[in-house]
Amino acid sequence: SQxxxxxxxxxxxxxxxxxxxxxxxxxxxLMRDFTPSGIAGAFQRGYYRYYNKYVNVKKGSIAGxxxxxxxxxxxxxxRSYKELKHERLRKYH
Amino acid sequence: xxxxxxxxxxxxxMFGLPLITLIVLFPSLLFPTSSxxxxxxxxxxxxxMLQLVSKQMMSIPNTKGQTWALMLMSxxxxxxxxxxxxxxxxxFTPTTQLSMNLGMAIPLWAGAVITGFRNKTKASxxxxxxxxxxxxxxxxxxxxxxxSLFIQPVALAxxxxxxxxxxxxxxxxxxxxxxxxxxxxxxxxxxxFIILILLTVLEFAVAMIQAYVFTLLVSLYLHDNT
Numbered sequence: 001s002q003x004x005x006x007x008x009x010x011x012x013x014x015x016x017x018x019x020x021x022x023x024x025x026x027x028x029x030l031m032r033d034f035t036p037s038g039i040a041g042a043f044q045r046g047y048y049r050y051y052n053k054y055v056n057v058k059k060g061s062i063a064g065x066x067x068x069x070x071x072x073x074x075x076x077x078x079r080s081y082k083e084l085k086h087e088r089l090r091k092y093h
Numbered sequence: 094x095x096x097x098x099x100x101x102x103x104x105x106x107m108f109g110l111p112l113i114t115l116i117v118l119f120p121s122l123l124f125p126t127s128s129x130x131x132x133x134x135x136x137x138x139x140x141x142m143l144q145l146v147s148k149q150m151m152s153i154p155n156t157k158g159q160t161w162a163l164m165l166m167s168x169x170x171x172x173x174x175x176x177x178x179x180x181x182x183x184x185f186t187p188t189t190q191l192s193m194n195l196g197m198a199i200p201l202w203a204g205a206v207i208t209g210f211r212n213k214t215k216a217s218x219x220x221x222x223x224x225x226x227x228x229x230x231x232x233x234x235x236x237x238x239x240x241s242l243f244i245q246p247v248a249l250a251x252x253x254x255x256x257x258x259x260x261x262x263x264x265x266x267x268x269x270x271x272x273x274x275x276x277x278x279x280x281x282x283x284x285x286f287i288i289l290i291l292l293t294v295l296e297f298a299v300a301m302i303q304a305y306v307f308t309l310l311v312s313l314y315l316h317d318n319t
Contacts, residue, residue, distance in 0.1 A: 051125065060134045065123070069181060072119065076183040079112065084183075 102189050102258065117187050120174035143170070150306065157212075158313060168197070169306045176257060176298035189258045194250035202246040205313040253305055260295045267291060 032038070054064035077084070127136050143166060150169075151162045172188060179186025187193050209217040221238040222231065271284045 047122075055125070055135050056133045058133070065135065068123070069178075072178070073181050073183060076181075076185065080183055 102261075113185070113187065116185055117175075120171065120178060123174060124170065154313065161313060164201075165306050165309070168201075168309075169302045172197075172253070172302040172305055173298075176301060179257065179261065180292070180295065180298065186257060186261065188253055189261065191250060191254045194253045195246070198246040198249040198253075201309055202249065205309070206242070208313075249305065249309065253301060256301055257298065260298065263291060264288070264295065 033041070054060065054067065124139060125136055127133075131137075132140070146169060147162060147166050150165065151159055154161075175186060175188050178184055179188070206217070221235050221242075223234070223238075226234055267284065267288050271281060271288060274281050274284060
């Protein structure tokens with residue numbers, strides 16, 4: 001009970017996303033750093049999180065690279081969805 | 094089918110934002126840098142491959158030509174990774190755009206020629222006339238050699254563009270034909286097999302880079318040394 005009392009006084013700004021309660025979510029989003037350097041910092045942190053978890057390990061497997069390529073294919077599919085909509089299975093193209 | 098055959102070669106824009114910048118920069122994500130002696134598998138593999146290629150390619154020119162090693166190695170990495178990424182479904186390949194290939198070919202070729210002219214003027218000018226031509230033929234031959242010199246960058250760019258574009262188009266066409274023939278059985282197996290072979294051959298898009306950089310290197314070598 002002592003621990004939960006201490007945890008509840010952590011300021012909102014420094015909580016990670018998964019620790020934010022649902023009611024506090026809008027104010028948490030508004031408090032994030034949306035300056036260009038803040039956004040660049042977010043991308044950098046995300047990049048290093050992925051890199052150190054999947055690639056920069058002693059016995060990295062093909063999964064580290066494949067996940068990046070799969071995400072690339074998915075993003076390209078989203079980008080060209082508008083033109084691909086017309087190619088759904090139909091009798092005459 | 095005719096319209097969407099060429100739709101994959103349009104410059105990708107989204108809400109007016111040039112997505113192509115991101116797509117051109119994407120291969121750099123796949124080549125991490127590290128200053129350690131013993132690296133993870135990805136970096137070790139890439140370093141091994143780079144060493145192999147640079148030893149094979151940079152042993153030919155002399156000292157002055159070897160100063161181009163960094164430029165040529167980054168060139169081969171860029172074109173190789175861009176072409177290979179273009180083989181993934183739905184992706185956009187920047188090297189299918191003639192504008193980009195011309196932008197790569199012309200400065201590099203011009204640099205090689207101008208280096209040759211500055212350092213060995215007599216030898217570079219002598220390239221325009223092969224040895225032992227009969228005297229009446231000389232004017233004609235000088236013109237022909239000049240034309241062949243100036244066509245080099247255009248040939249470099251158009252070769253790369255045409256090869257990659259033709260490969261992509263063929264994959265689209267044959268894939269579409271396979272789908273259409275799904276209802277008719279025996280032909281389907283044959284065509285699917287042809288697609289498989291074609292894709293494998295096309296994966297030697299890496300050989301494309303080899304051709305590109307090698308040709309560039311040969312030209313550079315000739316202009317700097319002989």
